[in-house]
Amino acid sequence: MKDRYKPLQEEFSNTEQQNVVIFEDGYGVSRSSDYIIYSVEAEAIDKVVAQYGRATKKYAIVGGQTSCKAPEVAAFERHLPSDIDIVSCHSLHGPNVDPKNQPLVIIKHRASQESYDLVRNVMSCFGSKLVPLTAIEHDRITADTQAVTHAAFLSMGTAWQANNQFPWELTRYVGGIENVKCNITLRIYSNKWHVYAGLAILNPSAKEQIRQYAESVTGLFKLMLGGHREELEKRIKTAGEFVFKAGARTGEPLLLSDEVLDQFSLGIVPKERTPNNHLSLLAMVDCWWKLRIVPYDHMICSTPLFRLWLGVTEYLFRKPALLNEVINTAVEDNTFRSDDLEFTFAARGWSDCVSFGDFSSYRDRFEQIQSYFAPRFPEATRVGNEMIRVLLEKTQGKPHTSSKQHVAMISFLLLSFLAINWAGAVSETRVGCWQQNPPHERQHFTTIYKHCYEGIKDLAKLDKAYAPILFSRKPNAGYKVPERWITGTCYIHIDMHSDDDEDYISFQEIAIEAGVINAACVARPPHLGGTSPVGPKKVMNVTILGVRPMKGNVLALPGVSDEFPVALGATGPILPL
Secondary structure: OHHHHHHHHHHOOOHHHOOOOOOOOHHHHHHHOOEEEEOOOHHHHHHHHHHHHHHOOOOOEEEEOOOOHHHHHHHHHHHOOOOOEEEEEEEOOOOOOOOOOOEEEEEEEEOOHHHHHHHHHHHHHHOOEEEEOOHHHHHHHHHHHHHHHHHHHHHHHHHHHHOOOOHHHOHHHOOOHHHHHHHHHHHHHOOOOHHHHHHHHHOHHHHHHHHHHHHHHHHHHHHHHHOOHHHHHHHHHHHHHHHHHHHHHHOOOOOOOHHHHHHOOOOOOOOOOOOOOOHHHHHHHHHHHHHOOOHHHHHHHOOHHHHHHHHHHHHHHOOHHHHHHHHHHHHHOOOOHHHHHHHHHHHHHHHHHHHHOOHHHHHHHHHHHHHHHHHHHHHHHHHHHHHHHHHHHHHHOOOOOOHHHHHHHHHHHHHHHHHHHOHHHHHHHOOEEOOOOOOOOOOOOOOOHHHHHHHHHHHHOOOOOOOOEEEEOOOOOOEEOOEEEEEOOEEEEEEEOOOOOEEEEOHHHHHHHHHHHHHHHHOOOOOOOEEEEEOOOOOEEEEEEEOEEEOOOEEEEOOOEEEEEOEEEOOEEEOOO
């Protein structure tokens, strides 16, 4: 996208964003970066790595964010020099989901422990649950938790479009389980097609599971059409016993309840619910049974959509009266018969598309249905986000992270990524990294990236962190400096250049600049910290140093003295200036 080069240069040319360097192409990024993430479509990963991989900086760390790791790892091994460390990752949630407490897979494929720890530190700012896996384990688990889930909802959307239906306009598709079906289907179709195509087509395990789902749909539908109640009931309940027996026997509460399910409707909830045979849900459990998959085994790596889908299947199978009603409806009621027919065609069609490995056909099918439902995407996204939020609060037992905290987490990730990518250019322009003194002079202490990151994160969480404050040494200052914070071995200090200087700055700006120093001067050898101006006037500096605890509530700080007393405050030691 070379046409974006000059506009981006102009956008980041102002004085407040000089820590960001825009390169003309991937060669410039690869040559200067200590940590590179390839965030490209799984289908294109080999081509992109082949183009830019040979320019990778010596001893750099390279990873990818594709949903299928087999082709990604193969591309890295094929095109990257042998002195490059490979540490990949994958956030198991969509772009509109708060990453707090969501699973984030870290794959140490070919790397030193130091490189692996650095990637973990950078990724920790998401607040996600870091899950170490191999590439093979990742692909198997994502197939178990995502591929069939996506296939089910893609098939629902295809069936509704084939019948020229907007399901929320029909009373039989409003309320309870139907709300989840409608919301998640629209949520999936509101995203890019390649998000789902790569995972389905390039993951060998996914192909097998999507094919089995289509076979389960077809087999169950034939039993319904033939009126084979006894065989249908035996098959459904055998599958349910295999998948849900643990939860039923221990009396664990359901993931979802009637009250939760009825909250999130795109239409008006009718007074009386229309019985449904829920072929899509029955086929999902049948598919898990046939493949001997127990979905609860992968909850640590489950996506929000998978937890919702598991929640509604559990809701159905662990309520005996409802399950019996579904079986009766499947055999005796023809209300949903035409919908089920189109759903069966759709499931087989998506399975064929994946089996043939046809990205073009996949895209055409996806985008045709996407355009049909597009007018309702904004509302469905809003309702879907709230539905997922409520589910996560229920299943995790933790309060939802505020939007500002979410922004702060994302800011730190981008900060760490950008700063590490362009650390060389940054340190040569504005950030001054400390160098060790000669042996006969007082030595600087090293500090640790994680310690500094935790301290910086606390700065960004201060009250009104986004509001500009007048910083000065004067008595009337909104925030009087100098000031300092200590976390572990990391000492963070801010001060004006002179007694007359003052500037309006937010703590978020200070945190971001401290993050740049952390990435450029702590994450990289010699790990001593550095200093950098901050704010519109650049008359205040943020400084990071290493400190060491000594006996009797004493800290040692290079350049001050070998030791000096400190007061132990509520949040830790407070250094005298």
